[in-house]
């Protein structure tokens with residue numbers, strides 16, 4: 001009995017070694033991932049960061065600057081506007097990279113500008129629309145935002161579900177359509193790298209309020225088409241309003257679901273996702289993600305490209321993107337599983353990368 005037991009224990013202990021030996025002897029090695037798929041994990045920086053609580057951190061300096069801006073708007077106090085602009089100047093290099101500070105500072109600079117300079121601020125129609133949204137009714141929405149976000153004033157509906165949704169929408173809107181976005185993101189360089197042709201069909205998935213959709217609309221021209229796809233109706237309504245006002249008729253709106261991009265089959269020359277795949281990667285249930293990626297695959301033309309722009313990890317003294325970020329290797333590896341091949345990649349700032357994929 002004892003010897004049968006000890007034989008079993010010996011077999012149990014030896015089996016892994018035997019398996020290893022048999023594999024080596026038969027020349028059957030464990031598959032190794034190609035070098036570019038290896039992820040450097042000897043870093044104090046997390047490979048995936050979802051954002052949330054600390055992504056929109058309210059610092060003492062941020063609150064002070066918001067207070068100054070509110071005073072400038074409520075009391076027409078240009079001294080406060082000047083001080084707010086200077087405060088943002090000091091804190092922008094140290095906090096909130098790619099965040100809203102540059103947008104609020106832009107409003108401060110507008111207040112200080114001469115009427116002629118103010119006209120120049122609003123030359124670009126989409127920037128003028130952004131301005132109108134916040135400036136209408138004596139800057140009502142900008143004041144409301146400063147109060148909601150930084151708690152620098154009273155609001156009647158504080159804490160309600162509607163108030164939380166409104167703050168989220170205002171925060172998204174000021175971030176995504178920030179007139180200073182080109183400066184931190186190098187948007188034009190990103191667009192050049194995409195080599196978009198007039199007549200192309202592009203799906204801007206997770207379009208938000210259309211920062212990229214409107215740029216694509218110009219680039220593809222009247223013979224091309226843009227699908228602005230988002231799960232949030234408020235964003236699409238904004239795109240609709242601006243399109244109607246400026247006679248933009250090559251953008252189609254798609255209010256999709258998290259498991260389906262809801263695009264027509266095999267029509268897209270390009271599917272573009274800016275700052276969205278980290279959400280899918282880290283929050284979607286597997287079957288939901290499978291269905292979502294499958295719906296993108298079906299929408300692409302045979303030689304169509306999938307472009308993923310997201311926020312990368314940075315090390316040392318470089319300020320990371322203020323919100324969520326994800327190591328690009330995680331996306332490259334996952335999309336490989338789904339049948340995509342990385343054909344190009346670019347980065348014009350350390351905090352943001354552009355990955356170009358094709359099927360097959």
Ligand SMILES: C[S@@+](CC[C@H](N)C(=O)[O-])C[C@H]1O[C@@H](n2cnc3c(N)ncnc32)[C@H](O)[C@@H]1O
Nearest residue numbers: 176206207208211229230231232258274275276
């Ligand atoms: C971080 S924002 C980026 C907005 C825009 N791409 C930009 O760069 O300005 C992500 C957007 O994706 C939308 N979104 C989230 N999950 C989505 C999904 N499964 N399909 C489509 N849009 C989604 C959100 O509503 C939000 O507007």
